[in-house]
Amino acid sequence: MNIFVLMKQVPGTSNVKMDEKTGTMIRTEHENVINPLDENALEEALRIRRAAPGSAVTAISMGPPPAARALREALAMGADSAVLLCHRALAGSDTLATARALAGAIKHVAGGDIGAHDIVLCGERATDGETGQVGPMVAALLDVCVATYVRSIRLDGMGAAEGGDGGDAWPAVLVERVVEDGFEQVKLSLPCVITVVKDINQPGFPTLPGKIRARKAEVRMLSHEELGLDADAVGLSGSPTRVVRIFRPSFARNTALHVQDGSGAAVDGFIDLLADRGLV
Amino acid sequence: MDVQSGVMIVGEQRRGEVHPVTFELLARGRQLADKLGAELSCVVMGSVSASASASASGPGLGLGLGRSAREIIERGADVVYLVDDPALGWFLPRLYARALERLIRSEMPEIVIAAATTSGRTLMPIVAAKLGTGLTADCTELDIDTEERLLLQTRPAIGGNVMATIKTPQARPQMATVRPKSARPLPRDAGRVGRVIQVRLDEADCGAAECAATSFGARREHGLEAVLGSVRDTTQEVNVQDAEVIVTGGKGLKNKDNFRMIEELASLLGAAVGATRDVVDLGWISYPHQIGLSGKTVAPRVYIAVGVSGSVQHLAGMQTAETIIAVNKDKDAQIFKVADFGIVGDLFEVVPEMIEKIKNRPATGR
Numbered sequence: 297m298n299i300f301v302l303m304k305q306v307p308g309t310s311n312v313k314m315d316e317k318t319g320t321m322i323r324t325e326h327e328n329v330i331n332p333l334d335e336n337a338l339e340e341a342l343r344i345r346r347a348a349p350g351s352a353v354t355a356i357s358m359g360p361p362p363a364a365r366a367l368r369e370a371l372a373m374g375a376d377s378a379v380l381l382c383h384r385a386l387a388g389s390d391t392l393a394t395a396r397a398l399a400g401a402i403k404h405v406a407g408g409d410i411g412a413h414d415i416v417l418c419g420e421r422a423t424d425g426e427t428g429q430v431g432p433m434v435a436a437l438l439d440v441c442v443a444t445y446v447r448s449i450r451l452d453g454m455g456a457a458e459g460g461d462g463g464d465a466w467p468a469v470l471v472e473r474v475v476e477d478g479f480e481q482v483k484l485s486l487p488c489v490i491t492v493v494k495d496i497n498q499p500g501f502p503t504l505p506g507k508i509r510a511r512k513a514e515v516r517m518l519s520h521e522e523l524g525l526d527a528d529a530v531g532l533s534g535s536p537t538r539v540v541r542i543f544r545p546s547f548a549r550n551t552a553l554h555v556q557d558g559s560g561a562a563v564d565g566f567i568d569l570l571a572d573r574g575l576v
Numbered sequence: 577m578d579v580q581s582g583v584m585i586v587g588e589q590r591r592g593e594v595h596p597v598t599f600e601l602l603a604r605g606r607q608l609a610d611k612l613g614a615e616l617s618c619v620v621m622g623s624v625s626a627s628a629s630a631s632a633s634g635p636g637l638g639l640g641l642g643r644s645a646r647e648i649i650e651r652g653a654d655v656v657y658l659v660d661d662p663a664l665g666w667f668l669p670r671l672y673a674r675a676l677e678r679l680i681r682s683e684m685p686e687i688v689i690a691a692a693t694t695s696g697r698t699l700m701p702i703v704a705a706k707l708g709t710g711l712t713a714d715c716t717e718l719d720i721d722t723e724e725r726l727l728l729q730t731r732p733a734i735g736g737n738v739m740a741t742i743k744t745p746q747a748r749p750q751m752a753t754v755r756p757k758s759a760r761p762l763p764r765d766a767g768r769v770g771r772v773i774q775v776r777l778d779e780a781d782c783g784a785a786e787c788a789a790t791s792f793g794a795r796r797e798h799g800l801e802a803v804l805g806s807v808r809d810t811t812q813e814v815n816v817q818d819a820e821v822i823v824t825g826g827k828g829l830k831n832k833d834n835f836r837m838i839e840e841l842a843s844l845l846g847a848a849v850g851a852t853r854d855v856v857d858l859g860w861i862s863y864p865h866q867i868g869l870s871g872k873t874v875a876p877r878v879y880i881a882v883g884v885s886g887s888v889q890h891l892a893g894m895q896t897a898e899t900i901i902a903v904n905k906d907k908d909a910q911i912f913k914v915a916d917f918g919i920v921g922d923l924f925e926v927v928p929e930m931i932e933k934i935k936n937r938p939a940t941g942r
Contacts, residue, residue, distance in 0.1 A: 354629020391713075395705060424734060426870065427713035432669070436705035441801045442669050444698040470716035470804070477590075480666075485800040487767045536710030536747035542727075545739045545888060547895045547914040553907065563929045566901065567689040567937070569917055573878060573899065575821060575845055576934050 297351035298411055299341040299385050300402050302418035302430070302561025303334040303377065304367045305359055328359075330366045335373075335499040340449060341417050342374045342500070352376040358386060358394060364515040371501035372509035378389055378445050379405060383519035388532030391425075395433035397530050400523035402438065410438050413467050414487040420445050421491075428491070435489035442489040443482050447496050448472045452483065579684060582617060583609040586690035586699070587648065589622040591705050592665075594644035597691040599651045601762035604718055604754060605689060606652035606762060608727070611720040615684070617655035618648050619679060620688045621672055623665035643891065649770035651762050657683075659775040666803035667695045673702040675777055680707065685749050687727050689718070692753040704751050710744035711751040716873075716892055724774045726753065732869045739888070755873040757817055758896060816848045816865060822879045824850030824867055825860075825893070828883020828904065828923055832860040837927050838882060844934045850874070852890050868893035883923045886911030903927065 305328035341353045343352055355370035357363050358381035367378035381397050389397065402416060414436070421428035427479075429445070435442035450470040472479050474493055504509070517558040520530045528534055554562035570576045585605040602618060609616035631710040645656045659675050676699065680688060688703075690696035692714045704711035716739075717730035726743050727750040744750040757901035758890035816822055823845065825838035835855065842849045851860065867874055868890040879897035884890060886902075886909055894900070894912050902915040903923050912918045919926055 384625070390710065391701070392705060392708070392710065395701075425713075428697050429704075429711060429713055432698050432701035433705040435669075436702040442698065442702065443801075444669075468800075473694070473848050475806075478807045480806045481804040483804055515761055519863060536708070537729075537744050538734075539740050539743050540743050541741040542733070542738050543741075545891070546636045547891055549900070549914055549916055551912055551915050551918050553860050553912060553918045553920060555907075556919055556926050560929065562919045562921065563926060563933055566917065566919065566930060569899070569901065570845070570878070570934075575878065 297348055297413040297415070298406055299344055299351055299353045300372070300405070300414065300416045301334065301338045301341045301353060301355045301399065302398055302416065302434070303338065303355050303357045303366060303370060304331040304419075304422045304424075304430075305329065305357065306331045306422050306424040307364050324549050328363065328366060330369060331419050331422040331424075332499075333421065333492060333494060334424075336494060336496050337417040337419050338370055338373060338375065339497045339499040340492055341415075343497065344415065344449065354379060354405055356405070357381070358389070360387075360398055360402075361517075364517075365474075367515045368510045369502060371513050371515075372499060372506040373501075374460065374506055378513070378515045380515050380517050381519070382517050382575075385520055385531045386535075389530060390535035390537045391427055391429040392433060392536055393530050393532075393534040395428075395430050395437055396525060396534065397520060397523065398430065399434045399437035400520070400525050401518060402434070404518065410440060410487045412487060414501050415469070416440075416487070418489075418490040420492055420493050428563045431489055431491035438487070438489070440489060441484040442488045442491070443469075443471045443473055443484055444491045445474045446471045446492050447474050447479065449490060449492075449496070471496060472500075581612075582615040582683070582685045582770075583612065583687045583689070584617045584619060584680070584683065584685035584749070585653075586688065586696065587618050587620040588691060588693065589620055589644075590696065592622060593649065594620060596761065597693065597756045598648065600756065600759045601689055601754065602648065602652035603693060603759050608687060608689075608718060608720055609654075610685070611722060612725065615654040616652060616655040617657060617683065617685065619657045619659065619676065620644070620648070621659040621664045621675055623660065623662045645772045647764065649772075650764040650766060650768050652768075654770050656772045657775050658768060658772060659777065661777045663777070666806070667698075668801050668803065669698050669702060670801055671777075672699050673706065673773075677703050677706050678778065679775065680749060686725075688751045690753050692755050696753050700753050707747075707749070709747035709749060709751060711753070712742045712744075713753050714869075715754045716751045717731045718752060718754060726750070732888060739892075756920075757873045757875045760875065760896070766856045809869060816850055816867060816873055816874055819848035819874070819876050821845050821847035821880070822867070822874055822876045822894075822897075823847045823880045824851045824852065824884055825855060825882050825884065826852045826884030826890075827854045827858075828885070829855070829860075832897040833860075834924070835860045837931070841880070841931055841934075843926060844931060845880075847878075847880070848876075850879075850894075852884055852887075881911050881915070882927060884911050885909050886914065 308327040308329040353375045355375040355378045452468045585601040588595040607618045675802045712729035719728040729742040729752045823842040851865040856866045875896040877898045881902045901917045902911040903919045907920045
């Protein structure tokens with residue numbers, strides 16, 4: 297059983313520069329960190345590995361060479377191996393082009409197609425783009441089930457040796473999804489993609505043995521060519537969307553400004569406004 | 577393929593009733609369709625079995641979704657597609673995606689819009705990936721570039737510090753999710769006419785549907801999913817999105833104890849309590865109260881912001897409020913740019929005075 301964790305590096309600061317021409321983020325100038333929810337996904341992967349002995353956790357990311365550092369951190373936290381999708385042609389990817397590359401990497405690592413018992417985990421969204429689209433898109437491209445906004449995961453229907461309840465049913469997971477008015481309990485067959493929320497666990501820290509191992513471990517570099525993807529399917533050229541304008545919004549209204557001056561007039565004006573709307 | 581035309585919105589239902597976010601989407605969709613001179617259609621997927629006998633006699637006469645189809649037309653749609661199957665009573669991503677993908681392939685709309693809810697944000701990426709087209713998440717503005725006949729999809733970007741406008745130049749349809757409460761529904765127009773078309777899940781969809789509707793383990797088949805249960809969790813429920821009045825506190829309150837002032841003011845006004853991301857991150861109040869890009873979008877009649885500086889990420893979540901009132905000690909604070917009524921002053925002086933004056937008002941029948 298392979299457990300894949302999709303990890304995005306996001307800017308550690310909120311002060312981000314844009315490339316005005318392409319409308320994409322300039323990533324290299326910033327101190328990048330692992331998207332916090334992807335750390336929750338990794339923690340959950342490690343937990344599932346403990347429950348399902350013999351499974352392996354692979355961290356996958358896409359980005360320029362310095363992104364290998366984030367993957368090394370994932371190795372130090374306990375991932376068994378790490379893959380970095382890295383090529384000039386991958387730059388400028390939108391969510392669909394990103395999902396194509398990640399789905400390709402999963403198939404490649406799994407030996408052609410995702411395995412019958414495999415699970416793909418990632419954060420429900422990244423703190424920079426906040427789209428939450430890549431997880432479900434990867435599921436669609438792999439043609440497997442997806443559960444989003446998941447706060448707990450339990451293996452189900454697997455033999456005891458695989459960490460399940462020993463029942464004779466077929467492999468599945470039971471998850472709880474957080475939705476607008478509560479939560480849903482969902483059962484989905486493996487293989488599947490699961491996107492997690494912050495509440496699912498408390499991510500651990502790199503251990504000393506982990507750090508030592510991570511230093512020696514290899515971050516495997518792959519390009520789209522090795523995944524069998526055309527350059528036209530990935531990167532900016534494989535992205536159906538284009539950012540055409542970046543701007544600071546103006547929400548301007550005609551503001552009546554009152555200075556609190558001790559006369560009580562400002563608050564009286566406020567009360568009149570509320571009274572006018574029937575609120576007091 | 578250059579025959580795509582029309583705007584399609586993906587409505588939502590909860591337990592057999594059309595969810596009001598559908599009417600917000602209709603308002604958006606109507607505006608876009610009018611600019612394009614195109615039809616507006618609305619898809620609703622769900623199970624109308626409870627009202628099937630009634631709606632069989634004709635759209636608009638039944639209960640539940642059948643009755644809602646009439647309202648969907650009155651609020652802007654030209655065509656309503658009702659995709660009705662017992663298996664669609666719950667949101668099952670693969671099944672919903674198959675049904676929507678098939679409808680898009682047969683109807684060929686040029687634009688497809690859904691709500692940025694937990695289901696819309698799951699369904700749309702699957703369908704977009706299957707169709708190989710672009711999708712923009714969480715738009716706060718949609719417009720048409722009439723020269724190029726392209727959808728302009730505007731959303732906050734980079735942690736909400738700036739806005740980005742995105743196009744899908746070639747791929748079709750152009751797809752977007754929009755934030756709930758970022759548009760106002762159109763009033764009902766009883767004179768509007770439209771068509772209601774019943775759509776059945778086809779054989780391929782139903783293979784999965786059957787399994788989903790019956791017990792999950794009944795058939796061993798690749799790619800099954802089932803909702804086993806759903807729990808309403810009222811402890812998580814905060815009514816900010818439905819509130820008529822919201823009082824929001826920001827970092828200017830300095831600590832958790834002072835934040836109680838906001839709660840007192842809110843309770844006097846029968847208002848919901850909102851908070852900025854900073855305040856939630858500091859643990860002064862729970863996440864369901866968070867308003868802004870990474871929290872909830874709200875459009876109340878009156879929004880009162882106290883000690884809120886007005887980051888773009890916050891403004892994106894509340895700028896469609898009817899009346900915005902702000903209290904801040906910095907006269908140059910961003911929040912005043914969006915406010916209708918601003919008080920420049922120390923909130924520790926202003927808010928107690930507000931509370932006192934509201935309490936001392938003669939009771940004139942609210």
